[in-house]
Amino acid sequence: MRRRTVLASAMLAAMATPGIARAASPGPSVSRKGTTLLDAQAVYFVSYDGLVNNNSFQKNGLLTYKGYQYAAWYTASRNAVVARRPLGASTWSTVTLSHRLKTDDSHNVISMGVSRTDGRLHLNMDSHSDGFFYVKSAAGLLDTPASTPWAPAVFGAVQTSLDGLALTSQFTYPQFVATPDGKLQLSYRVGISGNGRNALAEYDGSSWTALGEWTSSTGTYTSSHGSSTARNMYLHGIDYDVSGRLHAFFTWREQNGAVMCAAGGITNHDTGYVHSTDRGRTWRNDAGSLVATTGSSDTVAVTDPGLVVDALDADHSLMNQESQATDSAGLPHAIISYVPGRFGQCTTDYVADRTAHGRAFHLRKNSSGGWQKTEIPVPLDSSQRTKLVLDKYDNAYAVFPYGRIAAASKSSGHTDWTLLYDGAGLDAFGEVVIDETRVRTDNVLSFMYQEKSSGTTPSALHVVDFALPA
Numbered sequence: 001m002r003r004r005t006v007l008a009s010a011m012l013a014a015m016a017t018p019g020i021a022r023a024a025s026p027g028p029s030v031s032r033k034g035t036t037l038l039d040a041q042a043v044y045f046v047s048y049d050g051l052v053n054n055n056s057f058q059k060n061g062l063l064t065y066k067g068y069q070y071a072a073w074y075t076a077s078r079n080a081v082v083a084r085r086p087l088g089a090s091t092w093s094t095v096t097l098s099h100r101l102k103t104d105d106s107h108n109v110i111s112m113g114v115s116r117t118d119g120r121l122h123l124n125m126d127s128h129s130d131g132f133f134y135v136k137s138a139a140g141l142l143d144t145p146a147s148t149p150w151a152p153a154v155f156g157a158v159q160t161s162l163d164g165l166a167l168t169s170q171f172t173y174p175q176f177v178a179t180p181d182g183k184l185q186l187s188y189r190v191g192i193s194g195n196g197r198n199a200l201a202e203y204d205g206s207s208w209t210a211l212g213e214w215t216s217s218t219g220t221y222t223s224s225h226g227s228s229t230a231r232n233m234y235l236h237g238i239d240y241d242v243s244g245r246l247h248a249f250f251t252w253r254e255q256n257g258a259v260m261c262a263a264g265g266i267t268n269h270d271t272g273y274v275h276s277t278d279r280g281r282t283w284r285n286d287a288g289s290l291v292a293t294t295g296s297s298d299t300v301a302v303t304d305p306g307l308v309v310d311a312l313d314a315d316h317s318l319m320n321q322e323s324q325a326t327d328s329a330g331l332p333h334a335i336i337s338y339v340p341g342r343f344g345q346c347t348t349d350y351v352a353d354r355t356a357h358g359r360a361f362h363l364r365k366n367s368s369g370g371w372q373k374t375e376i377p378v379p380l381d382s383s384q385r386t387k388l389v390l391d392k393y394d395n396a397y398a399v400f401p402y403g404r405i406a407a408a409s410k411s412s413g414h415t416d417w418t419l420l421y422d423g424a425g426l427d428a429f430g431e432v433v434i435d436e437t438r439v440r441t442d443n444v445l446s447f448m449y450q451e452k453s454s455g456t457t458p459s460a461l462h463v464v465d466f467a468l469p470a
Contacts, residue, residue: 026469028395028407030420030445033465036090038083041076042461044453046429047106049351049383053461054431054450056385057321058109059175059237062448062463064438065114068145069463071448072110072123074101076458080110080125080135084150087442093150099133099158102126104456113176115184117205119143122184124174129192132171134159162186162201162208170196173321175235179279180244187238191217194255194267196232200280200294212295214283219303223269223313226258231302234268234320241330246276249324249334249363252302254314261315261346265353268318271310271336271363274300286365309371310363312338317350317358323388325436327410333364335388335398337380351383360386360398362414376417378406384430387447389439391468403428403449403464426464427451435463443468 042053053061053073062071064087071092072082078101083092101108107128114121119140126133138154148154161167168190175187184203189196190213200211215233222228236249254267274283274291283292285306292300300307312318318338325333339347343357358380363373380386382401389397394410403423408414428449435446445466453459 025393025411027409027411028391028397028420029469030397030405030407030466032421033444033467034090035462035464036085036092038071038092038448038461038463039073039075039081040460041458042450043074043076043078043101044450044459045104045106045456047104050106050431051429051450052101052106052108054429054433054448055106055109056323056387056431057173057175057235058111058433059177060112060436061110061433062435062446063112063114064435064441064446065142066145068142069435069438069446070112070121071463072112072125073448073461074110080123082112082121082123082155084145086146087438095150095152095155097123097135097152097155097158099125099135107172111174111176113184113186114142114178115203115205116178116182122176122203124176124186127171127174129170129172131160131169132167132174134162136163162203165201165208165210167201167210168199172196173235175238177238177240180240185211185280187235189232191232194232194253195230197299198233198235202279211280214280214292214294214299216299216301219301221252221254221259221269221302223259225261226256228254228256228259228267230255233272233300236322236334236336237324239324239326241326241332242328243330244277245330246280247273247324247326247332248275249273249332251318251320251336253320259314262348264349265315265347266317266350267314268320269314270308270312271318271334272307273309273332274307275332310336310373315346316341317347317354319354319385322385325388325390327390327394328392329367329394331365331367333362333388333390333396335386336361336363337386340375354380354383358383360400362388362396362398362408362417364414366413372413374408374415374417376406376408378404378417378419382430387432387434389434389436389445391439392443393469395469397445397468399432399434399445399447401428401430401432402426403432403447405445405466421466426462429453429459439468443470
């Protein structure tokens with residue numbers, strides 16, 4: 001039936017323009033190109049149900065720039081390692097940094113960013129509501145990689161500030177994002193889970209500046225069970241679209257468990273959305289109304305109107321920090337996941353309940369300005385997160401725990417979700433780290449994953465590549 005629909009659409013397009021036969025855009029597909037080994041003995045421990053080398057909020061643990069791919073992780077010695085390879089190469093060149101992972105906490109990831117103005121690679125690592133560690137490369141390292149030695153000498157000393165900018169003593173979730181004009185921004189949380197604020201810093205090619213906090217932890221949220229007066233906003237991501245608009249999906253996590261139906265759940269509720277048209281200096285809700293000014297007392301609060309684009313109470317184990325992307329028209333898309341009401345209206349153990357009954361949903365803004373949500377018919381079989389990728393034709397791909405890949409076509413309105421790859425042969429532990437930049441570079445879906453192990457026995461860390469429609 002779907003084949004007939006596609007053919008009929010193509011015939012109508014051809015009749016509308018006599019003499020011209022318009023080829024329909026291809027639907028989604030993946031073809032495995034190969035797998036490379038980053039480290040045969042990467043550090044392994046399970047913390048908060050995840051691994052420190054593969055966490056959803058690790059933006060970016062894997063990235064592509066000017067024909068080279070870069071990866072960062074902790075090896076069995078606990079040393080931070082950064083590696084590169086020319087795209088398509090089967091081996092990686094590694095540099096071991098002087099910093100060693102300080103604790104067995106899966107939050108303490110390594111995130112990388114590129115400042116295009118001066119060709120530097122930046123790394124922020126090893127923090128969870130405490131101090132961070134920062135390293136940046138020599139200027140120009142990424143601009144001429146083929147002729148630039150890859151050696152420890154090209155990386156500066158490990159710092160506990162951004163070149164003297166201290167930020168906060170309670171730092172978590174570094175996410176680098178490149179601005180359309182070549183600057184580099186760092187998104188992070190100030191404070192702790194259930195009582196924190198999101199903030200931004202910016203690097204202009206010569207120095208870092210703190211732009212300030214843009215979300216609030218205060219205000220009263222009341223559910224049918226009880227109230228909470230403190231929280232934090234968990235970002236699904238922070239991304240610029242083709243026109244330079246900055247997008248952020250989020251969930252709120254309440255500090256007070258009284259908002260839940262039962263202990264053992266998780267206090268996350270609602271999927272919200274805000275955007276910025278001035279590089280994160282001010283923030284607007286879906287309707288375009290101003291809701292915050294970064295660095296001021298007017299920050300995004302749970303009580304602000306027009307933030308929620310998919311309402312859900314705290315009784316369904318909604319996951320935080322899942323995934324988001326923007327399409328070729330600048331429209332925002334997200335993956336969210338929770339236990340649907342058909343499996344009950346009260347989760348009592350969020351890990352067990354999400355593993356048994358959790359489902360992922362594709363949430364997107366359509367061209368008419370409305371919001372559309374589609375359940376992806378692939379059980380999570382995990383408490384963990386799913387990553388979202390859009391190809392050059394705006395087909396959507398969801399990369400599930402264990403490296404499974406489902407996809408939906410743009411032509412169907414992203415409703416024909418189907419499993420394309422079942423993860424066979426990967427033996428992946430759970431979440432994967434996507435190379436968001438490579439998809440745009442050469443139509444390859446590339447992700448980093450770590451093999452299952454037990455206890456603290458190190459295991460192999462890999463990158464696997466899949467060709468997308470050309």
